Amino acid sequence: MTAGAWARWRGNRMAVVSGAVFVVVAAACFVGPAIAAALGIDATAIDTELGASPPGAAHWLGTDTLGRDLLVRVMIGGRIAILIAAGTTAIAVAIGVSYGAIAAYAGGAVDGAMMRVVDALYGFPTLVLVMVVMAVTGTRSLFALFALIGAISWLTMARITRGQVLALRRREFVDAARALGASPARILTRHVLPNAAGPVIVYATLALPQVMVTEALLSFLGLGVQAPLASWGTLVTEGSTQIVVYPWLLVGPGLVMAVAILSLNFIGDGIRDALAGTERGRHRAIRAPQGRSR
């Protein structure tokens, strides 16, 4: 990100506030349970006497039906949700960027065939495919969850990277590198891809919340994170079944999850606008000024 883009991002109040909110939520998820443990709140301690109690001074988000502190459970669930989202997005970026870059660099029929595959998958219920795989293989491992969600989330990334590489590979500095005898792999990794990083960062940020929802959705359907572990998806699932009697079991986790997703969306939008600012500025300079602006 250039200095100009960074300044523009900081000028976007919603993005900055969201950034702060997300950092706080993430930090709370990772250190919160340890602090709670130091204060004598054990998230695994079952207190059936207490049962489900509404939010109060002792338990800020209340307790679940087994008397466990919901806030600590939300923090532990957030840990898994954030880790899965980050790991999965990394997988999606890795697949998407290499796929898109190879397609664009190969060009011609190879490019055409590779992008038709992406087109076909785009209109395809890939999540259904994940459900089928999860169900028939009976796998419930976290790693499989990472890999499967990552394997369906790379399509947009591939399109973006391809577009960038197509535009970049005609530039003079690429010709210069080729003239100097650099191999295609070196040209791609050292000269082309670093210049395509901006849009990739934007879509990686915007992919995070989507992946988070996908994980929660699978957990909601009973195919995601399994029992001793908890994610926001499983907590919301528990809560939604108790909505009549213990509404706070849904409202607490649901709200935290929505806030995390919303702040990630705002951050991503902010980065996109900040980077687009440079582009748009260039276009404005080239195109005749459009007198009308509303």
Added chain:
Amino acid sequence: MIRFLVGRLLASVAIVFAVATASFLLLHAAPGGPFDTDERRSPAVARAMEDRYGLHQPLWQQYGRAMAQLARGDLGASMKHDVSVARLIAEHGPISALLGALALAVALVIGATLGAIAAWRRNTWIDALVMAGALIGVSIPAFVLGPLLIAAFALDLGWLPPARVDGARSLILPAITLGGVYLGTIARLTRGGLIDVLDQDFVRTARAKGVPERRVVGRHALRVGITPVVTYLGPATAALISGSFVVEKIFQIPGLGTYFLTSVTERDYPVVTGVFVCYAALLVVLNLAVDVAYGILDPRMREGLP
């Protein structure tokens, strides 16, 4: 145009068969068979059951049989319940289709309207409000929104039934839950598409002719500016299908999604493949329709068609 359509149609058939092949291989590569249960069964009974479904044949023979069946339009029969897959789809499909159509209608009408208003009043507080609202809407997953809507409108206020199907009224909350997720995306796409178009020459011409601003936005510009939304309809329907699993679970609607989930956990091979192929066919047809819709919406696209 006709050559283009025929080409796409052939490609669509190929995609459906590819999907069928993939799901066939997947199910057979998976550990565990459809008749694995805890109950004891004599070898003879097990043999008879495997014979009936041809499970002892080599894989390629099973595959050939399955594809020949599919080519005849026969989706096979459930291994767990005495019912054909076609019948299951015919019985439970319509309610899911109705729910999906309602949800899409909710998302399209409200989303496109909000997006058009935001584009029209671009860079004002109205725009900011609509776009922030759209982002908040996108950020609330269906499985949070659904139970909250039930709690508010069905249990607290008692305006609408909380679950089950007894008439159209019980589909209102599910349709809002399912459509709400796409509403924000559609509003954002409409706004973006319209803003791109509002600067173009034909819009300037319309304004110069003295067409009122509301008509310029609502007619001339919206028709072309809506194309990003049309493009999104393919992925939106795919997402609608995954969303229907959640919504049908929340509202206990006996739709196709519910049966698909059950058959997935029961390892009911023919039902899983049958419904999966049915979903794929639906999406392929829809994507084809989207391509045709382009040409109708934006005359300039017609020449671009190969």
